[in-house]
Amino acid sequence: MNAVPRRDRWLALGLLLGVLAIAYLVLVHPWWTQPLLAANTRIQQLQQRELRQRMALEQAPQVRRRLQEMRAQQARTPGFMPEATAELATAALAQRLEAIVGQASPGNRSCAIVNRSPMNEPQRDTYARVAIQVRLQCGVPELAAVLHAIESGSPRLFVGNLNVVAQRFYFAPGTGQAAPGEGGLDVSFDLYGYLRPGVQPAAPARGEGGEVIDAP
Template sequence: MAPADRDRWLALGLLLAALMLAYAVLIHPWWTAPMLDVQSRIESLQQRELRQRMQLRQAPLVAQRLAQVKQQLSTRPGFLPEASAELATVGLVQRLETAVAQASPGNRSCAITNRSPINEPSRERYARVVVQVRLRCGTPELATVLHSLESGTPRLFVDNLNVLAQRHFFGAGGEASGEGGLDVSFDLFGYLRPGVAVTRADTAEGDDAL
């Protein structure tokens, strides 16, 4: 190659190197990189807008399905109807008092000696409300009370049932009113509907808890 041609190619190479250096130092960081970042943000915003538009289109269908689910849950007899754990506890106690009053009018042969709400951690799928109950009942009245509690609507459950025989039954007035009474304790509970708040303040245990 002639010296003149070699010099031209060398000059061209130096020019290209200078241009690349100028691009790397001046153009890319000050122009190309910001433009690429802007383009990336534009594409991200476009994708986000597309997702939001799709969600908005599905909103009526989701709302309709949610209403159907709520309607189904409200008609299921298995869940307590109250809107909070506190109200559900009151409802449990009222169901208990009604069952005892029907089994023994005037508490002549069956009486509530204690009903205490308890807070207990549960790993079950649905949260439950529990009341510890203690009764002094005759045998037929106890059977009637338990049947009334477990066969009604909404569904209630009896657990940890303990029965002790006693010589005399002491009625509401504290006087012995019969032979063969039973000292009974058990946990009465029901399940809250999904979505109902289960957090509640600690309640004192004892005869006057409610």
């Protein structure tokens, strides 16, 4: 006799637990528990983000000191061209070449620029570069002085695709006529330098005959 009421009580208790579970899943979990879990996750994310920002702020003085050291080192050994644009850097290359040739051969008596023209440089290296294609007619000592001055000055400039052809008869600059002589050289090469980080390369300006247009 007591077994049936006891079984009914367990059955009623089971039904009550089922109803409570359904009520929790329908009413409590989506409206209370789930928002609390999402808020807790968001709080943890914000705490981690705050920790990273605080660590970054603590390292800021060290970063500033390191940046100042790098800038001072770059100022002591300027390898990049100082011009603000690729066009100005291309014009500076041409002006630098003229000055170097003028120093190696005052009055262009033994060395002269036959041609110079800008080159469109694709972004192949880590740093953008500007270049001009050069053709000279020089004697051997003057050519050696020109190449040495190019590659030993500051900012750093480089010579590539060097091609030297000896001439039995060559145009003697300053005389207006061809003259026989030993050591007359027809020289062509690419003269290039690198832009500072952050300066974007651009197509250099051209004048008549493909010459570089010097910046005012």
